[in-house]
Amino acid sequence: IDILLVEDSPADVLIAREALAEAKLINTIHVAEDGVEALDFLYQRGKFASSPRPDLILLDLNLPRKNGREVLAEIKADEDLKRIPVVVLTTSSAEEDIVRSYNLHANCYVVKPVEFDNFVKAVQSIQQFWFSIVSLPPVKE
Numbered sequence: 001i002d003i004l005l006v007e008d009s010p011a012d013v014l015i016a017r018e019a020l021a022e023a024k025l026i027n028t029i030h031v032a033e034d035g036v037e038a039l040d041f042l043y044q045r046g047k048f049a050s051s052p053r054p055d056l057i058l059l060d061l062n063l064p065r066k067n068g069r070e071v072l073a074e075i076k077a078d079e080d081l082k083r084i085p086v087v088v089l090t091t092s093s094a095e096e097d098i099v100r101s102y103n104l105h106a107n108c109y110v111v112k113p114v115e116f117d118n119f120v121k122a123v124q125s126i127q128q129f130w131f132s133i134v135s136l137p138p139v140k141e
Contacts, residue, residue, distance in 0.1 A: 001027045001131055004054035006038040006071065007089075008063050015116065016058065016089075019123035027127075030054065035066025039074060042081055054084060056130050058123075059106075061090040061097060069104060076105040083137050087126055 003020065007013050013031055020027050030051065032038035038059070041048040057075070061068035068088065075081045085107040090097070093111045101109050110126060113119045130136070 001056070002030065002052045002054045003027055003127075004030050004032060004038065004041060004057045006032045006035070006057065006059045006063065006068065008033050008060065012060075012112070012119075015119050016123050019120040020127055022120065022124065028052075034064045035068065035071040038063075038071050039066070042075065042084075055136065056126075057084055057086045058089045058126070059086055061088060061092055061101070069100060072101065072104045072106055085130055085134075085136065087130070089123075089126070 005013060005016055007016065017029055020029060030041060032041050037048075038057075040046050041051050042054075044051050059068050059072060063071070068090065072086055072088070075084065075086060082105070086105075088101045088106045088109045089112055090110075091112050092098075098109050108126075110122055113122050
């Protein structure tokens with residue numbers, strides 16, 4: 001399972017890695033630190049020329065260079081990328097951000113819990129749902 005985590009906070013990257021590792025599923029977690037890197041990864045450009053197509057994208061909204069909304073819009077407008085599930089995982093609980101993300105075709109929206117244990121549980125729940133419960137379409141090569 002390849003997961004692309006688009007997150008600029010090193011602390012949140014560490015917590016997400018730990019939570020996914022505790023879930024005991026075999027995962028490869030790739031990290032993009034901003035929106036430009038995320039798109040380079042997805043389009044296999046530059047240093048990401050040999051990157052795999054992720055099975056799931058965990059996307060923060062508040063990113064440098066290109067924000068998560070712009071990344072989400074580009075992913076969902078692309079015929080080859082739009083079937084990859086995108087989970088918005090962000091600190092914002094603003095109704096405007098939630099509505100806008102769903103309007104851009106986010107697959108779900110999760111507000112990052114502040115407490116460590118709750119953040120771990122949230123990440124593990126995301127993984128369990130997307131890889132144990134849901135049937136995903138095959139990745140187009």
